[in-house]
Amino acid sequence: MRAGIVGCGFIGSEIANLIDKSKDFRLIGLNDIDERKVKVLRKQLKRNKPKFMSLNDIIKKSDLIVESATKNVIKMILKNKNLDKKNKKILIMSTGGLIMNLGLLKKIKNCEILLPSGAVAGLDAIKSVSGRIASLTLTTTKPAKGLEGAPYIVKNSIELKKINKKTLIFEGNLKEAVAGFPKNINVAATLFLASKFEGINVKIIADPNTKHNIHEIEAIGGFGAIRASTINLPSRNPKTSYLAVLSAMQAIKNMKSNIKIGN
Ligand SMILES: NC(=O)c1ccc[n+]([C@@H]2O[C@H](COP(=O)([O-])OP(=O)(O)OC[C@H]3O[C@@H](n4cnc5c(N)ncnc54)[C@H](O)[C@@H]3O)[C@@H](O)[C@H]2O)c1
Incomplete structure (x- = not known):
């Protein structure tokens, strides 16, 4: 190819x-x-x-x-x-x-x-229950300084340097999350494309004491509940989780494999 x-x-x-x-x-x-x-x-x-x-x-x-x-x-x-x-x-x-x-x-x-599922786990199951989801929440926890410059932070004059413990700084729908945090939306976007669920609730937590980017998905519906938590270490690019590149590389390998695991 x-x-x-x-x-x-x-x-x-x-x-x-x-x-x-x-x-x-x-x-x-x-x-x-x-x-x-x-x-x-x-x-x-x-x-x-x-x-x-x-x-x-x-x-x-x-x-x-x-x-x-x-x-x-x-x-x-x-x-x-x-x-x-x-x-x-x-x-x-x-x-x-x-x-x-x-x-x-x-x-x-x-x-x-x-x-590729990128920096988050659980999209295989989310895809399977698409159309049967009653509620879907994505909670992303990031080092506080990783959120610097985001339009929502600037607009609301949030002083990230003054945050000294885990703090919920944003909760809203996908559209509001995209507008407020345009550089942090890949996971929310992939979750939407996998679930096709219009009412995703996005929460963003700033944590001054973490070096991880943590994504937690919770889906509830007639199938039961799905909870997936991914605790990412950054890669050589501090903005990109290491899992994201591993996932992309796996997607390339999948193309040439005759055994397809997951859906
Ligand atoms: N899907 C996910 O879960 C996920 C996870 C991490 C990163 N990403 C996204 O993947 C992309 C690449 O991430 P990365 O860590 O390699 O970033 P990076 O900053 O290391 O590399 C991006 C490269 O694209 C180049 N570039 C910028 N604008 C361009 C343009 N208009 N045309 C051509 N090249 C351009 C830059 O010069 C840079 O070399 C980013 O958009 C990032 O947000 C997605």
Whole structure:
């Protein structure tokens, strides 16, 4: 499979290195808004030495497109006329960008869209009970300083430095969470796409004494209850949980495995 990477930061580089080692893939192009990232990544690769490629060419020429850039590229990708082709696959990490473009997402009929579970466990079960959920809550606990600069924090003049114990700083629906914490929405977005549940309740807790990003899902309905808790350590990129890249790499490995575990 010809593969192209959009976003050569932490996740993109790890995936490129994985793909580079596999005979099933041939890396044909790398794209990043910062061309230095492309050069650094190219030097790490052993088998393929792809050059910078435009977003349009990556979409046109790749059988597998890996998006590991930013939610802001999702609209451009979904609108690209070369995307929706049979035998094309795209793995999307910036799932926050998908919920901002649900109309465009629904129009894609041929291209296979892979959304790894990312930094959260339990989405397999949540998918199974979609349509049967009575209530769904996502509680995210983060180091207080990880929330600096979020529009909700700024708007409400919340002084994160003064928080000295675990504090619930936000509770609201998905739309409010997206507006208030646009950089922290991938997990909520993936949860919505898996559950299709419109009434997700999102809670954000600031904890000055943790180094973990913790995501707790609670779903209740006719099936019983599902509680999943994921206590993430950061990766080399302090904003990205290590599990997120492991999950993305597993999604690539799944493509070539004949045994599919989980749903
Ligand atoms: N689904 C999940 O659970 C999950 C978890 C962690 C991270 N993420 C998302 O995955 C993405 C990648 O994360 P990361 O840790 O590798 O981030 P990173 O900052 O290490 O890398 C992102 C790269 O994308 C590049 N970039 C930014 N805007 C771009 C654009 N318009 N076009 C092309 N390249 C662009 C940057 O220069 C950078 O090299 C982010 O959007 C992040 O929010 C998702």
